[in-house]
Amino acid sequence: MRRGYIACVYHVTDPRYGHGDDSDAWIEIYTEYDFSVLARWAWAASRAVDYLVTPPEVDPAHIGLTGHSRNGKQALVAAAFDERIGAVIPSSGNSGESNPWRYANEPFATEIIELLPSAQPH
Numbered sequence: 001m002r003r004g005y006i007a008c009v010y011h012v013t014d015p016r017y018g019h020g021d022d023s024d025a026w027i028e029i030y031t032e033y034d035f036s037v038l039a040r041w042a043w044a045a046s047r048a049v050d051y052l053v054t055p056p057e058v059d060p061a062h063i064g065l066t067g068h069s070r071n072g073k074q075a076l077v078a079a080a081f082d083e084r085i086g087a088v089i090p091s092s093g094n095s096g097e098s099n100p101w102r103y104a105n106e107p108f109a110t111e112i113i114e115l116l117p118s119a120q121p122h
Contacts, residue, residue: 001057010048038070042078049084060084068092 011022023040035043045065053060064087067075072090079085 006052006058008048008052010044038074038077041071041074042081045074045078045085046082049082053084062086064089066091 021037021040023035023037023044026035026040026043049063052058052063063085065075065078065085066089067073068091072092075088075090079088
């Protein structure tokens with residue numbers, strides 16, 4: 001904080017790797033919504049920002065979000081719906097995140113669009 005930075009790490013579990021997804025419980029709580037996994041994680045990021053802006057040391061006009069792979073995708077979703085997030089730095093999100101879909105095929109070694117609804121429906 002002395003240098004003008006603060007970090008907030010919030011936990012999400014990825015069901016793709018055999019862990020239960022904590023955000024599944026929200027489906028039962030918010031029955032009127034049809035959350036995808038990435039949308040639920042993005043909503044969790046906004047809840048972390050809710051807390052993050054409470055200390056007086058935090059400048060709410062300078063909040064950024066980062067994430068790796070699926071969390072890179074959820075970081076973009078969170079920023080799209082939460083105007084308090086002013087910067088996003090996704091890492092290795094591949095297709096549907098930092099790479100245009102026209103480059104999502106075998107020669108570019110990225111996820112193809114057909115893979116997402118079958119093997120990675122997040």
